[in-house]
Amino acid sequence: METNLxxxxxxxxxxxxxxxxxxxxxxxxxxxxxSKIVHKFFPEPQASADVNTTSAPAQDKKKIVAAITAAIKYHREG
Structure with missing residues (x-):
């Protein structure tokens, strides 16, 4: 009775x-x-058009870019 280990x-x-x-x-x-059950009973809220950043006017986008640029400059200076 041999067993091969x-x-x-x-x-x-x-x-x-x-x-x-x-x-x-x-x-x-x-x-x-x-996941399907949760999404069925608790759907994601839809974002309104005025909150969407892609529909922001050009002036608002320029302000955002300026704020980001200032934050990066401040961070690099220490």
Missing amino acids: VIEGMKFMLLGMGTVFSFLIIMILCMNAM
């Missing part, structure tokens, strides 16, 4: 890896289902 080790390795892989697949499926 390499074969037994491979069996246990495949069993363990299969168990982990199955658990991860089930976990991903459950997380996707929960």
